[in-house]
Amino acid sequence: MLLKFAYALKRSLTSYHHQSQESSRFSMGIARRSIETLMFLLFLSSNVLADASTTTKFTFLGFRGNQTEIQTEQAATIQETDGLLRLTNRDHNVTGTAFYRKPIRLRDGSSNKLCSFSTSFVFVIIPSSPGNGGFGFTFTLSPTPNRPGAESAQYLGLLNRSNNGNSSNHVFAVEFDTVQGFKDGDDRRGNHVGLDFNNLSSAVQEPVIYHDTDDRKEDFQLESGEPIQAHLDYDGPTDSLNVTVYPTRIGFKPETPMISRQVLNLSQIVTKEEVYVGFTSATGKGQSSAHYVMGWSFASSCGESPVSSWLNVSLLPRSPPNVSSKKGYDSPVVALIASLSIVTLFLLALLFVFVMYKRRIEEGEALEDWEIDYPHRFNYKDLYLATKRFKESEIIGSGGFGVVYRGNLPSLGPVAVKKITQTSQQGFREFVAEIESLGRLSHKNLVNLQGWCKHKKDLLLVYDYIPNGSLDSLLCAKPRRNGVVLTWEERFEIIKGVASGLLYLHEEWEQVVIHRDVKASNVLVDAEMNAKLGDFGLARLYERGTLTQTTKVVGTLGYMAPELTRNGKGSTASDVFAFGVLLLEIVCGRRPTNTENFFLADWVMDFHTNGGVLRAVDQKLGSSFNGREAKLALVVGLLCCHQKPTARPTMRKVIRYLNGDEDLPEIDGNLGFSDSSRDHLRANVVCNVSSDIASSSTTFSFSTEVSTGSLGNGR
Template sequence: MGTARSIVLVSLLFKLFLFLSVHVGAQRTTTDFTFRGFLGNQSKIRIEGAAMIKPDGLLRLTDRKSNVTGTAFYHKPVRLLETSRNSTNVRVRSFSTSFVFVIIPSSSSNKGFGFTFTLSPTPYRLNAGSAQYLGVFNKENNGDPRNHVFAVEFDTVQGSRDDNTDRIGNDIGLNYNSRTSDLQEPVVYYNNDDPNKKEDFQLESGNPIQALLEYDGPTQMLNVTVYPARLGFKPTKPLISQHVPKLLEIVQQEMYVGFTASTGKGQSSAHYVMGWSFSSGGERPIADELDLSELPPPPPNKAKKEGLNSQVIVMIVSLSAVMLVMLVLLFFFVMYKKRLGQEETLEDWEIDHPRRLRYRDLYVATDGFKKTGIIGTGGFGTVFKGKLPNSDPIAVKKIIPSSRQGVREFVAEIESLGKLRHKNLVNLQGWCKHKNDLLLIYDYIPNGSLDSLLYTVPRRSGAVLSWNARFQIAKGIASGLLYLHEEWEKIVIHRDVKPSNVLIDSKMNPRLGDFGLARLYERGTLSQTTALVGTIGYMAPELSRNGNPSSASDVFAFGVLLLEIVSGRKPTDSCSFFLVDWVMELQASGEILSAIDPRIGSGYDEGEARLALAVGLLCCHQKPTSRPPMRMVLRYLNRDENVPDIDDEWGYSKSSKSEFGSNFVGYDSLSAIASSFVNRVSSTSRISQ
């Protein structure tokens, strides 16, 4: 009897334990919370990104900065899966949530992008994108079924720039693992007095809006109701009433509930939540009602309001832009006429050479290119002295080309001299092209050209260039040519070395200039040209045969120039006199010092004079391969190397021996060149084909 009573008692206790376990378990799986403002509840909300709880109790998801996201989730996961009664089937549990939100756009024409109420497996949306991704998804995971995210989207942007989805704008959407809504409904509420009458309103009004979401687990029905909170009552008919069996594929055992929001580039709004209640579990969970009077005051609506219709504004702006353009064009036309056509026009080749000066600045600097400012003239054009603001004096070479050749020489000088930097080269400060005028701007060289110091100045004033000055000038020119041939990144062949292209500065240092005929070559390549250019008397003999310039042809011209500096005589003044032949004749007769300019008198160093004449003759060798490179020429002049003896087999035609005797081989190549071209051009012209 006692045993039977014990069995009954144990059975009763076991049933009581099961009842309590089920009851307690059911209690543990129920989630209910209400936030009437969020101040003091910071520990219960997990926030990320731009989200924050304001001192006035408002939950701000984003401010109006560009391309930001903000998320706020309840700190504990909510159990949303359960086994239905009297069945082993798993279903999504019933839940209900209510919240009051405010969206304030930057202005009435600058809105975006909205926010979501989201069910997420995590309280953080790592790597979520801004703009149309709403802080939930990103470009890589958009549409991925592994997201397990369900979002009710409060969309405030019509379409997006990088997709073709049919977005309404100011709508509510249901999103499953994707930013593209499966269902969209324009934002309206139904009037309780007339349930069929729709009243539309704007989500981005800056006013409080109430939202209510109710999901019934057994029927899988989701109701979404949105209405202005000022109504004070809930519409009896929801905006969305949808059967959502797909939710079961999304929801996991436990999910986090909360909000996400984002802004974009040029489209931004501030998103606030004033209050939030939630309930899940039980037969029909109902979230607590939220009364505006119990919530923090809404944020001030600081959106900029426009007073005119957007179409009117567009029309006004368009007309204003057209008028502005017309006024600007009229202004420039008047200025163009006023400045006498001084504005420049760019051509394609000019873009690669940025050291371009304005014509009107040069016009002012030269006082309108007055004749009183001319410091030099020639076949190339005219050189004017000028002065730019806050700079030293300049020399402006004004070229008026009569053919395409003039433009080519102009560009060649910019491309070569514009990049070269050496103490014995003229410094090109810039250039300008204006209509038919081609202008090159150099440093002003006060002593003029070597040609004028050798010939013009002595005739006018009797002042003769001293021997020391001549010898130092020769070495300076050699140093400049060495830089061009061997020391710069490319090989530069000058092709027109002569006294008029050498300028002398205030310290009597020479500056080689006029690179209009210069050519640049990559090292290791050979020059290929059929144009014969240069000045008669300075042209190497091989140029008459192949027309191909080289560093050796520059060396020849330097040799002639060196003999000219020493002797004070031009290379040729008629068809009967040739400087190189004359000096060779004196060398053969042992009277080499007779070649020295007699105007110098005895004021010269005999050793330097013999050295200079020997180097000059060596550079004028008939065979290009026998001429020394400029590096050796400079070593000879500096007496770092001995000059080879000049013998009777110096590479000239043996037919000339009868003319100058057995000790001298006459130089006839220069004569051949002169006789070939003397009828075509003058001795100071440039020869070209």
């Protein structure tokens, strides 16, 4: 309109010049210069207006009176009482969205590149009860100012099960998730921030932390009920996004962002010139939180990098209360509570005096003369304090014969302390002799017995602390301790490590040691993934050339050699059988037996007979294993599981087979079983092994169940 007016003014003056010949040339010159100046100013004004159209900036210090600026739907609302933007309350399975009502231009029309933007907001998440909150909220770029059809719970009011992952969504979101993420594994925890591109399976996901200094991180909880500030800065020319989240109580914005990534695929999300910016949120079934936004600033520009306003918390509305208000009690009730409190405190004081007196008695110990003569003896008080007075939180394992505590001795560092209660089935002197003998075993693939301690009816065994726990937990526990499947290289080294430990027990120590309980839960794995055989509670020691005298059936169902059900006499061959089952378990990732007459050796033998033995390899490994080594290990395992003890290889031959120093012999197609003998064996095993002895033990479960054999009979 201004340009039209200028041109009209010029035409009028020109007409006036032709009609009025009396006007001076000087006056017309002034008029022409005035018109040119006016048009130049109009040109500059039009450029400024064009630049302004590519820039957006707003700041909400609270939302009272801004209902026309914010479009809320579902559970979201602007609270008139305090001016907070509440996305959801604590109702279950609800969603809420709140978007800036006007579209934001985020693509430069001339260069077709994404514009830079920056936003900052302060939020509060209050769970319905401690540890029972959910599910979180998102800051979102959306083609629409709402999210129709979006679902609750893990969909966060942003997408639903049918459109999640579709490229047609054109949504980008930064999720603030307080429970397990969408389709995350069992080992993934909540309380994280993620970047979502058309999909709630986050492309980038980080636990919630802020950088206190350049080299120190501090974690905190999103659903703490305290105000938390978030900054998102996207630089269009470099496609880089920085996300910084921190509690407002620290009083400053950390210099190092929590997430700093190049997001090249953001340009594929924002395909139109204009988008809507806002928040989505949701609660779930049985898990819910109230989600609030206290203040919000946003800035975008297709020219210079925008900077959104840093929100001063003191200028924002008061944060919502973290707990429900409680009604005061009447005076009589207060008096009754006070009286009961005084009585309770008095009783607690008496209980404290009694406990301290009892503890002082327990910490003391009188030494007998004979105890001084045996090595590796620890003072009970030292072990008592090392385990924090045998505190329940220090328990790292338990079994049928005792409990294992984590301890820390000044002289040794971390240790595992097994607390065993003596039974009437074994004399004390025989047990002391066993401690003395086993305490002299020393091999890199055996758990090292550091020492022992006797206190009243308790016997304490002190072992090296093994951080990775048992092989059984690494193979079968869900979720896995380290979150990944054991690699083939680690499995093969564990197999050779256990074999080396058994060779030492059978042939290389001064006496023959029969372990009698080789199984996955009795193999521990250290920090370097080295195998260490432990739990010698059922072990027997013999002089070389003597015969075993034990006749009681002991062991664990699935690992027991068939001859044990007939004569109960353990031998090195029965250890070899158990090792063979363990070897197959490591390679196949399956337990040796179950309640449906499944035997692992039979299962693997069927594959071998049909020429496809590698099909028995643990499917969790996929194709990531050495086929030659896997086939070698499976065949060695089958050889060790032969029914006839004399047909099984010694541990020395096993190691030669595994190292490739000796060729493998042919395998009996039925492992020495006839169909009738196999069925008879299964029946005998089920009938003769008690559930207590056959049950799997946990880490460091050193059982004391032994027969009546003694040292004099060749223990």
